[in-house]
Amino acid sequence: MIERLAYMWPEIALFVTTCVVMVIGLSKSRPIRKMSAPIAGAGLVAALVLSLTTTPYGSAVRETVAQTLLPDMPRFAKAMVAGVGLLLLLLAAGTVDREDEDRIAADGRAFDPMRSNRAEFYAFFLFSITGLMLTATASDLVWLFLALELTSLPTYIMVAISSPDSRSKEASVKYFFLGALGAATFLFGFALLYGGTGSTKLNVIASTIAGTGLGGLTMAGLVLSVLGMAFKIAAVPMHFYTADVYQGSSASVGGFLAFVPKTAGFLGLMLLLATAGWNHDQGLPESVRTLLWILAVTTMTVGNVLALLQRSVKRVLAYSSVAHSGYMLVGLIAGPGSGANADNGLAAVLFYLVGYGVTSTGTFAVLASLERRNADGTATDADSFADLKGLCRTSPMLGWTMVVCSLSLLGFPPLLGFFGKLPLFTSGVSAHEVTLVVILGLNSAVAALYYLRFTQACLLEDPEAMESPALPTGVASRPLAGVLAAGGVVVLAVFGGTLLKESQVAGSSPRLTKEMLHKHVKPAMRDASVEKTPH
Numbered sequence: 001m002i003e004r005l006a007y008m009w010p011e012i013a014l015f016v017t018t019c020v021v022m023v024i025g026l027s028k029s030r031p032i033r034k035m036s037a038p039i040a041g042a043g044l045v046a047a048l049v050l051s052l053t054t055t056p057y058g059s060a061v062r063e064t065v066a067q068t069l070l071p072d073m074p075r076f077a078k079a080m081v082a083g084v085g086l087l088l089l090l091l092a093a094g095t096v097d098r099e100d101e102d103r104i105a106a107d108g109r110a111f112d113p114m115r116s117n118r119a120e121f122y123a124f125f126l127f128s129i130t131g132l133m134l135t136a137t138a139s140d141l142v143w144l145f146l147a148l149e150l151t152s153l154p155t156y157i158m159v160a161i162s163s164p165d166s167r168s169k170e171a172s173v174k175y176f177f178l179g180a181l182g183a184a185t186f187l188f189g190f191a192l193l194y195g196g197t198g199s200t201k202l203n204v205i206a207s208t209i210a211g212t213g214l215g216g217l218t219m220a221g222l223v224l225s226v227l228g229m230a231f232k233i234a235a236v237p238m239h240f241y242t243a244d245v246y247q248g249s250s251a252s253v254g255g256f257l258a259f260v261p262k263t264a265g266f267l268g269l270m271l272l273l274a275t276a277g278w279n280h281d282q283g284l285p286e287s288v289r290t291l292l293w294i295l296a297v298t299t300m301t302v303g304n305v306l307a308l309l310q311r312s313v314k315r316v317l318a319y320s321s322v323a324h325s326g327y328m329l330v331g332l333i334a335g336p337g338s339g340a341n342a343d344n345g346l347a348a349v350l351f352y353l354v355g356y357g358v359t360s361t362g363t364f365a366v367l368a369s370l371e372r373r374n375a376d377g378t379a380t381d382a383d384s385f386a387d388l389k390g391l392c393r394t395s396p397m398l399g400w401t402m403v404v405c406s407l408s409l410l411g412f413p414p415l416l417g418f419f420g421k422l423p424l425f426t427s428g429v430s431a432h433e434v435t436l437v438v439i440l441g442l443n444s445a446v447a448a449l450y451y452l453r454f455t456q457a458c459l460l461e462d463p464e465a466m467e468s469p470a471l472p473t474g475v476a477s478r479p480l481a482g483v484l485a486a487g488g489v490v491v492l493a494v495f496g497g498t499l500l501k502e503s504q505v506a507g508s509s510p511r512l513t514k515e516m517l518h519k520h521v522k523p524a525m526r527d528a529s530v531e532k533t534p535h
Contacts, residue, residue: 007066007137009054010047010078011130017043018126025119028111030101036122037477041089043126047133048082051075057505067139067202069274069509070336076350076506077136077267081260084357085129087488088256090481091365094473095162095252096121099379117161124154128260135264141190141200144268148186148232151264152179155257162250165380171248178241179231186228192221206275214276214285222288225272226295232265233325236298243310246318251381252478254314255364258321259357266353269332270346274509284335292333296436300326300443307450314383316450317363320409323447327424328352330440334427336509343430346507348423351500355408355420355492362405362485363454366391366398369478370470379473385453387470390463395472399458401482406454408489411444416493423500 005012017040025036055075056066066074096117104111131150138144156179160172194200196218197208209218231238246254276284284292303323310316331352334345370382382388392399408417421444428437463469472479492499 004066004137006054006056007074008134009050010082011133011137013046013050014043014126014130014133017046018123018130021126022119022123025122026116030105030111033101033111033116033118036118037089037093040122040126041086044082044085044089044129047129048079048086051078051082051133066137067271069202069206070270070346070507072508073267073270073346073350073506074136076502077263078133080350080354080357081129081132081136081263084259084354084361087358087361087481087485088259089125090477090484091252091255091361091368092121092125093252093477094475095250098475099164121158121161124158125256128152128154128158128256132260132264132267135267138268138271139202141193141202141205144202144271145183145187145190148264148268149183152183152232152261155253155261158253158256159245159249162253163248163380165248167248168250171245174241175245178238182228182231182238184228185231186225189221189224189226189228192217192224194221196221202271202275206277209275210277219285219287222272222276222285223291226269226288226291229265229269229272230295232268233262233328234322235295235325235329236302236322239299239302239322242322243306243315243318246321247312247314247383251314251364251368254317255361255368258317258360258364259353262321262325263353263357266328266332266349270349273332273335284333289333292329293433293436296326296329296333297439298326299323299329300440304443304446304450308446310450311385312383313367313385313388313454314381316453317360320447320450321360323443324352324356324409326443327421327440330424330428330433330436333433333436334424334431336507337427337430343423343427344504344507345424345427345431346509347500347504348420348427348507350507351423351496351503352420354499354503355416355489358485358488358492359405359408359417362401362482362489363409365478365482365485366402366405369398369473369475369482371473372468372470382470385457388454388457389461389469391458394463394469397479397483401479401486402458403455404486404489405482406451410448410451414493416489416496419493419496419500 021036021040024032027033055078057072057075100115128151131147134147135144135151138147156172156176159175160169162168193205196215197205199205234242246257273284276288300323303319303326307316307319307323310319328349331345331349336346337344367382370387371379372382373379388402391402408415411417411421424440425437
C-alpha cells in the first residue's frame with residue numbers, strides 16, 4: 001500500500017498542519033494563538049500546490065494502486081477543496097473565542113485553556129477538509145466510509161461550539177442523530193455490496209458487476225448506499241435537518257456545511273455509481289436510475305417550494321442548498337457520457353460544485369459580517385431580510401457581494417452560476433432525460449422568486465426604514481471572503497474555460513481495459529483472497 005502515498009501528500013500536509021494548530025491554539029501568548037488561522041491557511045495552500053503537482057493523473061494512474069473508474073477525479077477534486085477551503089477559512093475567523101479574547105485583552109485576565117475552543121475549532125475544520133480529500137482518493141468501501149465519517153464528525157462539534165446560543169447545541173444534536181442514521185444506512189449498503197461481490201475494492205466490485213451483472217444482494221446494497229449518501233447531500237427525504245442546523249449554527253459554519261459535506265456526498269456517489277457500469281450505451285441499472293430520478297425531482301422541487309415559505313435568510317439558503325443538490329443529481333443521472341466532452345454529466349457536477357462552493361461562501365460571508373446585539377450583551381448573526389435592507393447604500397461592499405452571489409445562485413447570465421447550470425442542461429439532453437431537464441428549468445425559474453428577494457432588499461429597499469440595523473462584526477476577513485467570492489463569481493465566469501476543460505477530464509470514466517484488469521483488478525482480487533485467508 002506504499003504506492004497510495006502518491007495520492008496522499010495533500011492530506012499529509014493538512015494532518016501536520018492540524019497537529020501544529022492544535023498546539024499553538026492553546027498557547028498562553030495571544031499573538032501565538034492568533035497564528036492558528038494563518039498557519040491553517042498555509043496548510044491549505046500547501047495542500048493546493050501538492051494536489052496539482054503530486055497527485056497522479058492520466059497515464060500515471062495506471063502505475064499506482066488506485067481506483068480506475070474515475071482516475072483523474074482526485075486531482076481536480078482536491079484542488080477544488082483546497083481552493084474553496086481557503087475562502088471558508090477567511091469566513092471562519094472570529095467564530096469562536098472572539099468575545100472571550102476581547103475580555104482577556106481588556107481585563108488582563110490569564111488565559112484559561114479549558115475555556116478556549118480556538119485550537120479545537122481550527123483542528124476540526126482541517127480534519128473535515130482532510131476527510132473530504134480522502135473521499136476523493138477512496139479506492140475501497142472501508143476507506144470511503146472512514147473518509148466520509150472523518151468529513152462529518154468534526155462538523156457536529158463545529159455546529160455546537162459555533163455560537164453561544166442554545167440553538168446551536170440543539171442543531172448539533174439533531175445533526176448528529178440524523179447523521180448517525182445516514183451513516184448506518186450507507187454502511188449497511190456497503191456490507192451488502194461486499195456480500196454480493198466478495199470484495200470491498202471498487203475496481204473489483206466494478207469488474208464483478210460487469211461480468212455477472214447486478215444480483216439482488218448487490219442491487220440492494222447499491223440502493224441503500226445511495227439513500228445513505230442522500231443525507232450527505234441533503235436530498236429528499238434525508239433533508240429534514242438542513243434548515244434547523246443552518247439556522248442554529250453561526251453563518252460561518254453554515255457556509256462550511258453548504259460545501260464540505262455536500263461535496264463529500266457527491267464524490268462518494270460518483271465512485272459508487274461508477275461501479276455499476278456508467279456510460280451512455282450501458283446506462284445505470286434501471287432501478288438505480290429511477291431512484292436517482294425521483295430523488296432529483298423531489299429534491300429540487302421540495303427545496304425550492306420550502307425556500308419560498310421562509311422568512312429567515314439562513315433557512316432560505318438551507319432549502320436553496322437542498323434544491324442545488326437536486327440540480328446536480330441530474331448530472332449524476334446523465335453520467336460521464338462518451339468521455340471528456342461538453343455533455344459529460346460528471347464534469348458538469350464537478351464544475352457546479354466549484355461554482356456553488358464559491359458563491360454560497362459569498363452569501364454566508366455577508367451574513368457573518370453583520371450581527372445584532374441582544375439585551376444580554378451577546379451577538380447573533382444577521383438572519384432576516386430586514387437586516388439586508390439598503391445594504392448597497394449603507395455598506396456597498398457587502399451589499400453588492402450579496403447581489404452578485406444571489407444572482408449567481410439563481411443562474412443569472414453572465415455570472416458563474418449560469419455557466420455552471422448550462423452543462424447540467426446539455427448533459428441531461430444528451431442522455432435523453434428531456435423531462436428531467438424541463439423540470440430542472442421550471443425549478444430554476446421558481447428559485448428566482450426568492451433569490452430576487454435578496455437583490456430587492458439590498459438594492460431597492462430604504463435603509464432608513466429600519467429601527468435597529470444590523471452592525472458590522474469587525475472581523476475583517478469575513479467581508480474579504482465575500483469580496484473574493486463575488487470576484488471569483490465574475491472572474492471564473494469570464495476565464496472558466498480552462499476550469500471547465502479540467503472538469504471534463506476529471507469526470508471522464510474510461511471502461512476497464514484488459515490492461516487495467518491485469519494491473520489492478522486481478523492483483524486486488526488476489527489481495528482480497530489473502531485478506532480472507534485465516535492465519
